[in-house]
Amino acid sequence: MGRPKKKGTSGAATAYIHRTKAIKKLQISLKDFRRLCILKGIYPVEPRHRKVVGHGNQAPRTYYFVKDIQFLLHEPLINKFREFKHFMRRLKRAYGTKNMNSASRIRRNRPKYKLDHIVKERYPTFIDAIRDMDDCLSMVFLFSVFPKTKETDTRFIQLCRRLSVEFMHFVIASKSLRKVFISIKGIYYQAELFGQVVNWVLPHSTGFAHPTDVDYKVMKTFVEFYTTLLGFVNFKCYSSLNLHYPPKLLLDSPEEEVVEEPKVKQRGKKRKNEEKLKKLKERERKFVEKESVEDRLAALSQTLQVKGTGGPEEEVDIDEFPASETDDPERVELAKQEQEKLEKFQNLFKGLKFFLNREVPRETLVFIIRSFGGEVSWHSTHAVGSSYPETDEKITHQIVDRPTMANTYLSRYYVQPQWVFDSVNARMLLPVKDYFMGETLPPHLSPFVVEQEGEYVPPEKQALVNRQRGIDSGIEEEEEDSDIEDEEEEEAEGGEESGSVVEDSSEEEDDSEESDEDSDDEQSEETGPPAKKKKADSKKKSKKELNMSVEAGTVEVENTHKRHQQKTAEERRLAEMMIPKKKKRLYNKIMHSRKKNAQEARVLKEKRVAIDKEKKKEKKKQKLT
Structure with missing residues (x-):
């Protein structure tokens, strides 16, 4: 027999590591550790047995996988963070000694880093990046509408604005927008990019109230990664449509080549000042041109240039290949219909x-x-x-x-x-x-x-669905019918009041004649033997027969919809009988939840009917007044 394993040397006890130990292992600060985890996509985990993982300690700690921390050990960004820490120490010393020349020189040598390798690590394929675009777009569009404050970095606001405009231009060029919805939080969009559905929200352009319970440093770290990701995605998207990136507008004239004049030896300070002024004017002109191009791009009203031709993107007719024998003809026809609907x-x-x-x-x-x-x-x-x-x-x-x-x-x-x-x-x-x-x-x-079967569907949505299917919504007809019914009710009420005196006399005579017969019949039914009861029943039948009349026959139209419903109900009943006993309980739970949804839908429907009635009453009052 082998030696027994020592407690805490295998299993869950060695698979997790708490945050303090991880920071000591990486030899970085807590701030840099948080930034690194966000950029690399490493998040805390909740162990199943905290007592085992903590070696008997159940204190509330933040745990990570040991493999994730070992993965971070070889990250080149850690060296950049250390360089930046050294840079800040030197800059503070220069400002402390009031050595401005040294401070400006140190600031020019600020360490820089790129996140391209992290994007490639986290998203091996382009489709993986598209699938994870929801949070990226929402954050970039949020920062693009931020005002310039101390908490929000101006560089990131301008970068997010540029990237969001470029993405919207691609959506316009590819016609991939599918849904739009206005809510209190903002405007929700849905686009279909390369077969993947992407959703994002754009905040309303209202006054900005600075929230105090938000950590902008954490948001800034997320945006730092998302801007790099969106830059990659925009480049790939523009390349797929053969568009220039960065985008160029169709109405932009080609850049004029600046012809350099032959250099002449200049003497004196006057020549130098003139050269400086020319350079400043040239910079101002280029800056104004750049601003005007950015404004026209942000307007979204102009078409983008295509590579090579310099013109707009042309609609190319897709080649149609005949379906093979193995393909299902019905599926091919359905696919064609769906494509036609999408193009429309x-x-x-x-x-x-x-x-x-x-x-x-x-x-x-x-x-x-x-x-x-x-x-x-x-x-x-x-x-x-x-x-x-x-x-x-x-x-x-x-x-x-x-x-x-x-x-x-x-x-x-x-x-x-x-x-x-x-x-x-x-x-x-x-x-x-x-x-x-x-x-x-x-x-x-x-x-x-999307309402499921049995859930409440508002009448407006049902009318819209009917209209999409080519069926008349029926709302206007219902309103007309309700108005006619209301008028008939009013006429009936008026008629009852006027004609009640005339009809009462005749009704009283008929009632007096029938009352004697009915009283005799009732007495005979209550007190008489079974033979007398049979006679009373025969009398009633004879009265009913006297009221019978012959009417012209009509052709009975078969209700195919009702027959189909009966057939499906019978099939469902037979299928329920064949459910095995093990799965019967799960099926009963599903049916119970469906019944609950149907009951809730019924309540909502009744509420809607009551509200509509109240509205009709209010309209009547307004008409009368």
């Missing part, structure tokens, strides 16, 4: 020209409209990048967020911004009459919520 959806606003008023969110609407093939412009005094004026007669829709306007054109629709969002989510151009100026807008339903 991607060109939802094609051929439409929009004009934005000053009060609407310009960047969001430009991004959405151009992603679906529409043209858009705004007032030239509002922002850079407007392409046509308000007086253009080809404008089909003007986006307005005010109750009335002084001057209007009869050749265009004046709609509220929600029409654009709802049309995208519905994948079709909705009727504009519900979105005119001053109209009460319909509810803005979230496209990210």
Whole structure:
């Protein structure tokens, strides 16, 4: 027999390490350890048995895997962190001795590092990076709208703004936007990139209130990594569409070559001052040109250049190959139909020209409209990048967020911004009459919520689904029917009051004649023998037969939907009988949860009916007043 193993030398006790021990092993500070873990994607873990891992100590500690800490030992960033620590010590000493020349020289030699190798380590393939883009985009878009404060570094704000604009240009060029939703937190977007679904949120452009319970240093570390990742992704995305990166606008003129004049020997301070002034003017000119290009890029209203041709991206017709014998013809036909629907959806606003008023969110609407093939412009005094004026007669829709306007054109629709969002989510151009100026807008339903079987579906969403399927929504018909019913009720109430006197006399005579017969029948039924009861039943039947009448026969139409429902119900009942006993309990739990959801849906439906009734009553009162 071998020796017994010593306690704490194998298993979970050696698989974990607490944070203090890990910092001592890496020989770095707690601040640098946190930064390193964020950049490398290493996070704390919760061991199953804390007492075993802590060697009997159950104190609340932060644990990591030992393998992760050993992986960090060979990270080149640790040496850069140590160099930066040495740099800060030298800089403080120079400022302490008031040696400004030495301080400026030290600042120029600030150590720099790159995170390219970490991005390659964490994401071996491009699809892996796309799958992890949700948090990256949300953080970059958040920092892009931050104001310049002490807590937020200006360099990161400008970098995030540039990267977010480049990403939006790619989404516009590839027409990969799928869903949009406005919420209290911000505007949610969904795009489909290389077969992967990516979601992110853009905060509303409102006044910034600096929260005190947020650690901006941790956020800055995340953004430092995410900007590097998004730079890689943008480059790869632009290359896939054969676009220039960094992006170049289609209307940009090629850069003029600066012809250097032959150098002439200059004498005196006057010549030197003139050269300095020329250099300063040249720098200012280049800076202004750079700013104007950035502003026009951020406007999102212009097309990007393609490599080689210098023109816009051309739509290439995809070759169609005949289906092989092994392919299922039904699946091929379904795939073709889906592709046609997608192409139609991607060109939802094609051929439409929009004009934005000053009060609407310009960047969001430009991004959405151009992603679906529409043209858009705004007032030239509002922002850079407007392409046509308000007086253009080809404008089909003007986006307005005010109750009335002084001057209007009869050749265009004046709609509220929600029409654009709802049309995208519905994948079709909705009727504009519900979105005119001053109209009460319909509810803005979230496209990210998908109701399962048995769950409550709002009537507006059901009407939208019916409209997408080509079925009449039925809302207008229901409203007309309800109005007709209300009118009939009112007429009936009035008729009852007027005709009650006339009808009462005749009814009393009939009732008096029938009451004697009914009383005799009732007495005979209660007190008489079974023979008399049979006679009473025969009398009742004879009365009913007297009221019978012959009507023309009608062709009975078979309800195929009802028959299909009966068939599926019978199949489900038979399938339930064949469930094995082991899985019957799980099936009962699933059915119980479905019944619970159906009950909740029923309650919500009843509430909605009650609310609709109250609204109708209020409308009636308003009409009467």
